[in-house]
Amino acid sequence: MILFLLPIPLASAMKDEGFSPLQMEALKGAKYVGSESCGACHEKEVKEFQTSTHARVSVPGEGMQIQDCEMCHGPAGLHMDAGGGKGNILNPTKDVETCFQCHTDKKMEFSQPFHHPVLEGKMNCTSCHSAHGTDVRAWSATTLKGVNETCFDCHKEQRGPFVFEHEAVREGCMTCHQVHGSMHSKMLVARDNNLCLRCHTQMNFPVIGKQSHAGRLPQATCFTAGCHTAVHGSNFDDHLRY
Ligand code: HEC
Ligand code: HEC
Ligand code: HEC
Ligand code: HEC
Ligand code: HEC
Ligand code: HEC
Ligand code: HEC
Structure with a gap:
């Protein structure tokens, strides 16, 4: 397990980095519960994720290590209480801020004068990278x-x-x-x-x-x-x- 030190705690990062009010509201009061039980309903994602680079990462937060699914999807307490469903957990499909929490340097790169229109919302990190897969880069180290x-x-x-x-x-x-x-x-x-x-x-x-x-x-x-x-x-x- 790699310990990855965030410059700012996750919660305030979410506020500062402009998560939409809807998303913040959805997660208000939600607690981090760990990712052990996600597999019961999301077998595919959990299976894929096992060998991902991100499965070796964890960030400190609220008296515990935040890791695996909750690192990107936020605290899953409400989602678990509700037995699943939409709108009670972060879905970063349209919100690349999730990734910038840790990859702060990437925001700078996409702010260069000539860039792929990610900050403009016309595409996102997952246009080229896999969110859950082994190769976060959608290609292997041995072949380009x-x-x-x-x-x-x-x-x-x-x-x-x-x-x-x-x-x-x-x-x-x-x-x-x-x-x-x-x-x-x-x-x-x-x-x-x-x-x-x-x-x-x-x-x-x-x-x-x-x-x-x-x-x-x-x-x-x-x-x-x-x-x-x-x-x-x-x-x-x-x-x-x-
Ligand atoms: C590195 C960040 C990251 C981690 C860690 C992560 N996800 Fe995701 N997840 C994403 C992104 C980004 C999307 C949006 C996918 C897209 O745009 O194609 C997503 C989408 C999803 C969705 C919605 C799929 C859909 O079709 O709408 C589910 C369910 C999900 N993830 C479950 C999980 C589970 C379970 C785990 C832990 C095993 C996990 N995720 C870990 C980034 C992550
Ligand atoms: C009891 C079953 C169940 C469990 C356990 C569960 N989920 Fe879900 N999840 C669902 C259902 C049902 C949906 C809605 C799927 C749909 O409508 O397409 C969902 C949707 C999602 C979405 C997309 C939400 C959106 O607004 O688009 C994400 C992300 C997600 N789950 C992550 C997780 C994570 C992370 C865990 C573990 C902490 C987890 N889920 C545990 C049933 C579950
Ligand atoms: C909680 C912090 C965190 C979050 C959130 C996060 N990452 Fe990462 N990511 C890392 C760390 C740490 C590494 C490993 C760096 C290393 O090994 O050099 C990494 C590695 C990567 C790599 C390189 C993978 C490789 O195999 O070399 C890519 C690409 C990547 N992340 C994309 C993303 C995308 C896209 C998202 C959002 C969906 C995201 N990350 C969210 C922390 C994070
Ligand atoms: C147009 C396709 C594309 C998009 C969109 C994209 N990436 Fe990348 N990314 C790449 C490629 C290609 C590389 C490999 C660069 C190399 O190996 O020289 C890479 C490398 C990376 C790496 C690992 C190497 C490094 O530079 O540290 C990280 C982390 C990363 N991307 C994060 C992100 C994040 C976060 C987003 C969204 C905000 C994103 N990428 C959007 C294509 C893309
Ligand atoms: C999801 C679609 C998508 C993917 C995947 C993608 N691009 Fe792009 N690319 C775009 C868009 C959209 C633009 C912006 C075009 C514009 O502004 O007119 C662009 C612009 C460019 C430009 C500048 C073109 C110009 O006329 O200024 C280059 C070069 C480029 N992409 C290379 C790449 C490379 C290399 C990859 C693979 C690592 C890649 N793209 C992956 C959609 C994509
Ligand atoms: C040998 C260097 C080189 C490689 C390798 C290369 N490009 Fe380019 N590419 C260029 C140059 C130089 C331009 C700008 C031409 C100009 O300004 O007239 C360009 C322009 C582009 C444009 C803008 C449209 C155009 O044709 O002017 C796109 C899109 C693009 N490249 C995509 C790609 C993709 C995708 C790949 C990989 C399959 C790739 N390039 C590999 C040198 C390269
Ligand atoms: C990564 C290395 C690399 C880069 C960078 C590169 N080339 Fe090449 N190029 C090659 C190789 C290898 C060949 C095939 C062998 C040869 O003819 O030298 C080639 C062949 C060529 C040829 C055909 C040779 C002939 O007989 O006329 C032209 C023209 C050419 N390159 C132009 C360019 C231009 C223009 C750029 C910059 C936009 C460029 N190359 C960048 C590696 C490269």
Whole structure:
């Protein structure tokens, strides 16, 4: 069990972090009761959750350790008294503040000038992460294929298949994109040629491939119109120019 120290107690975090009044009201007076009995009615979630990263986390609160389900769903006392039901326990489907309680740095990332519209409520953490599953990241540590599949759910154009693939994409979208948010447009890791030169620097630089790029590099980025705009792959040109 990892002991994870919250900067602020859960209850006041809920207030400060803007849980809706409805949710606060719903939970007023509710007590933490532990998660042992959830499985009787939520077998699927409990089973999935056993091997999750979050199953190893716990936070201190009100004279006890808060862990497992109640970490995200809040005190389950009222829910248990009522024998289940809706509206008497937090359902974070639409409220990502649940996650920010502990992942405070992520709120900053989503506040960057270019970001996925999570704070705007157009998508949420579970668009890409699994709430209960083993892999909170919806892909495994050994293959990045899974992460690209997550992205293709919404970004079909980048999926291909392309006649001329760009091998970089196989290494994962995060090779070039900061997916929570970035200070560069299109959430790029870098906005200039360094984005590409990390991989495309040769001994005889400024030759790249078989062409000297001496005159070209100072003029524009590698992916400017007229150059290699088809960074994700091309059906027309093996140099990814369009
Ligand atoms: C890391 C935070 C987190 C933990 C821990 C967690 N959940 Fe959830 N739970 C969520 C989120 C987020 C959703 C909303 C799912 C979505 O948006 O797809 C959810 C949804 C649910 C739902 C509603 C499903 C539906 O179809 O509406 C149930 C029931 C549930 N969780 C039960 C549990 C149980 C039981 C546990 C403990 C074994 C648990 N959860 C632990 C984050 C969590
Ligand atoms: C006696 C059965 C029972 C037990 C025990 C139980 N639940 Fe539920 N739970 C339900 C029912 C029934 C619903 C409503 C499902 C629906 O209408 O789709 C529900 C709904 C939920 C929801 C979604 C609420 C919403 O407003 O959308 C969450 C989250 C949840 N349960 C978590 C838990 C957690 C965590 C525990 C353990 C602390 C737990 N439940 C214990 C029966 C139970
Ligand atoms: C009570 C605190 C807490 C809450 C609430 C919480 N997390 Fe976490 N989360 C953690 C801790 C601690 C880790 C482990 C960090 C580590 O091992 O480096 C973690 C790890 C993760 C990871 C990385 C998993 C991995 O296998 O590397 C992701 C992704 C994640 N959380 C997403 C979420 C999302 C999405 C939510 C809301 C649905 C959420 N967390 C809610 C504390 C929390
Ligand atoms: C558009 C998809 C997407 C959304 C939405 C998203 N994430 Fe992530 N998240 C990722 C990817 C991809 C990674 C892996 C980054 C890497 O390995 O470089 C990641 C990594 C993480 C990690 C572990 C690594 C780290 O940076 O600490 C945490 C924790 C995390 N996300 C939390 C969250 C939370 C909390 C939310 C919602 C507020 C969220 N994510 C929303 C795609 C997403
Ligand atoms: C649930 C749907 C969804 C998923 C999954 C998703 N995205 Fe997005 N993505 C969006 C939305 C919505 C926008 C914002 C589009 C806008 O503002 O016009 C966006 C914007 C972007 C942009 C910036 C586009 C632009 O024109 O500025 C990039 C790059 C991006 N996503 C990459 C990714 C990557 C990489 C992943 C996988 C880790 C991913 N997305 C997963 C929905 C999604
Ligand atoms: C080799 C670096 C690289 C990789 C890997 C990469 N991208 Fe991109 N992506 C870019 C660049 C550069 C742009 C911006 C192009 C521009 O500004 O005209 C971009 C733009 C985008 C956009 C905005 C729409 C567009 O085409 O301009 C989306 C969406 C996107 N990428 C999604 C993805 C997804 C999903 C993946 C993984 C399958 C991915 N990218 C992998 C470099 C990359
Ligand atoms: C993660 C490493 C990596 C990154 C980052 C990367 N590439 Fe690549 N790229 C490759 C690999 C590997 C190949 C295939 C082998 C080769 O031709 O060098 C390739 C091939 C290419 C090709 C086709 C080669 C040819 O014969 O014309 C072009 C064009 C290209 N990349 C442009 C870019 C551009 C533009 C960027 C920046 C947006 C970029 N690459 C970023 C790894 C990368």
